[in-house]
Amino acid sequence: MPGSKMTKSDSSRIQSSQAKGGGDMSSRGFAARAQSAGDRSSSSQSSGGSGFTSGTSGSYQSNTGTSASSGAKK
DSSP: OTTOOOOHHHHHHHHHHHHHTTOOOSTTSHHHHHHHHHHHHHHHHHHSSOSOOOSSOSOOOOOOSOSOOOSOOO
């Protein structure tokens, strides 16, 4: 979805049309997913973040066998 984000207004409009048209209003329906996307977009804009976190925490170190030992020699 390049360049377009779901706004709260968009999700409200989708929910309204789904309800009026007898659409799926369950927690798994399109209207609920639209609301979730609007909420994520709104929270990421207010916090300045992307709304997504990376899969690693930055503390991952690969073990290549070439790293020095942390133990001190006597």
